[in-house]
Amino acid sequence: MILRWVERNSLTMAAWEDESTVEEVLRAAGTKLDGTPVAASTARRTKRVLNVLFEHAIKKKVLKKNPLPKGKGAGAAASKTSSAVDKRSLLNKEQAAKLLGWVYYRPRGGPRLHTFFAAMYYAGARPEEVVAIDVGDVRLPDVEADDQWGELLLHTAHPEVGKQWTDTGEVREQRGLKGRAAGDTRTVPCRPALTRLLRAHIEEEGLKPGDLLLQGRRVEGSPAP
Structure with a gap:
């Protein structure tokens, strides 16, 4: 029933041969509901998805050519993106x-949560990476001192997705580390403040x-986590 509704209310693939249709779709993909432009990264991602769909349609001989415009200034993808971090949005030492x-x-569990957030702040690790850290992945110096650096070996992530989805x-x-090959690892410096904290926590x-x-944290009378 749903597929029949989609078929009745969708344009045919021949519509993509009309340049005005392509321009309208790209304009809609680059605009929010309130009429303001979407983020440049969103526009680029949308065009990449459309490009994959059109290339598949060409492979299946549904389309003769890719209707997306090419080159600089090509529709919504013309917006520039920046990978720079706005330092105004970062925590300073006093705030942290x-x-x-x-x-x-x-x-309830304040010290443990303190360790959790400190590992995220000092090591720049994702939440799902921190909860997956094994004690053996924490490499601390043999000699205890205030200025000692350590290392964290990150190799696994445990994101919370809900038991109905696992x-x-x-x-x-x-899972593996985000954006890395299966089985890949990432070594993160453990600055002295975090080294002291992790040593005390362990x-x-x-x-x-x-x-x-x-x-x-186990609540009395409940099974072990």
Whole structure:
């Protein structure tokens, strides 16, 4: 029924031979509902998706040629993007210290959450990477000192996707690092402040290699996480 509705309300592929149709689609793809332009990265991504669809249609002999305009100034893709980070949107040291201090004194699991957010802040790791860190992946110097650097070996991510979406019925799913080949790893410097914090966390929790660095808080009477 849904496919029949789509068929009745969709233009034929011949419509793509009309340049005005192509221009209208690109204009719509580059505009939000309120009429303002979408982000340049969104416009570029949309054109890439359309390009893949059209190339597939050409392969299947549904279209004779790709109707998307080529070259500079080609529709919505003409907008320039920047990979630079706006430093005005970043936390400064004072703000980070206040936030981490506030987290530490939360009544339920404050110290563990403090370690979690500190690893994200100091190591630049994603949340799903931090929760997957094994104690053996934390490489701390043998000698304890205030200025010692360590390393974190990131190789797995455990994003929370919901148990209804995983094959195992678990809340989290095990994946590789985002944007990297399967089995790839990433070594991250562990600055002295984080080195001291992780050393204290491992000692206080009594963790051993093979244990997760950050473990969920067990409520009395509930099964282990």
